[in-house]
Structures are given as C-alpha cells and as structure tokens.
Amino acid sequence: MVNMKKLNKFYIAIITLLIFPTVGISQNHDDCLDRASTTISMRSCLAKELNAYNEQLSVNYERLHKSLTSKDQENFKKTQKIWLQFREAECDFSAFSEQPGTIAPLIITSCYIDMTKERIKQLKAYINQNKN
Numbered sequence: 001m002v003n004m005k006k007l008n009k010f011y012i013a014i015i016t017l018l019i020f021p022t023v024g025i026s027q028n029h030d031d032c033l034d035r036a037s038t039t040i041s042m043r044s045c046l047a048k049e050l051n052a053y054n055e056q057l058s059v060n061y062e063r064l065h066k067s068l069t070s071k072d073q074e075n076f077k078k079t080q081k082i083w084l085q086f087r088e089a090e091c092d093f094s095a096f097s098e099q100p101g102t103i104a105p106l107i108i109t110s111c112y113i114d115m116t117k118e119r120i121k122q123l124k125a126y127i128n129q130n131k132n
Contacts, residue, residue, distance in 0.1 A: 039102045046109040053116040060123040067130050087115045 032045035061080060065073055091111035095104040 039106070043105055043109065046106060046113065050109055050113050050116065053113055053120065056120050057116055057123070060120055060127065064123050064127050064130065067127065083119060087112065087119075091115065 032048065036042040036045050065076060068076055091108050094111040095107035098104040098107055
C-alpha cells in the first residue's frame with residue numbers, strides 16, 4: 001500500500017526543486033559567457049560551470065548513497081554508472097550535426113550541464129523521499 005503522506009512530500013519536494021533550481025552557478029556562468037569573446041573562452045566558462053555542477057552531483061550522490069541500505073547502495077551505484085554512460089553518449093550525439101565544427105564542444109558541454117542539473121534535482125528528490 002502506498003503511503004500517501006510520503007508520496008505527497010515527495011511530490012512537494014519535486015515541485016520545489018523545479019520552481020527553485022540551483023542558483024549561483026548559473027549566474028556566474030552567465031557573467032563569464034557575457035565576457036567571453038572567443039570560442040576558447042566560451043569553452044572555459046562552460047567547463048567551469050560543468051565542474052561546479054559535477055561537484056554538486058558528487059555531494060548529492062554521497063548524501064543519498066549513505067542514507068541507503070547496502071542492497072539499495074549497490075543498485076544505486078549501478079544506476080549512477082549507467083546514467084553517467086548515458087549522459088556521455090547522449091551529449092556526444094547531441095552535436096552530431098555540428099561535427100567537426102568549433103561549436104560542437106560548446107553544444108556537448110551544454111548538454112552535460114543540462115543533464116547534470118536534472119540529475120542533481122532527481123538525487124535531491126530521492127534524498128527527500130528517503131528522509132520520510
């Protein structure tokens with residue numbers, strides 16, 4: 001039987017994450033891109049943003065991992081490994097029409113950023129769900 005109280009808290013957490021996304025990193029990224037005048041400087045801005053989101057991903061991964069049973073930890077570890085492989089394949093493919101142009105790395109890195117931000121939201125929702 002589904003615990004409606006837990007389910008409602010889960011949906012509230014999801015909605016909160018969608019309404020109030022991670023802030024700070026994006027603003028710094030926008031400022032950096034506004035100053036960028038070359039493809040190389042744009043790539044540098046995107047790389048810094050991706051690194052920041054990857055750090056957040058790792059923090060949330062660890063938080064969730066620690067809160068799980070050992071069986072769930074193993075399943076989560078497998079899931080995250082597959083997700084990382086999917087993110088890489090999906091983002092590499094996302095720029096297929098721009099290969100081998102200079103814009104392709106920007107498209108690929110932007111894809112990594114977008115997918116990582118979404119994964120952070122998912123992990124935070126799982127963390128909140130697991131607290132209840």
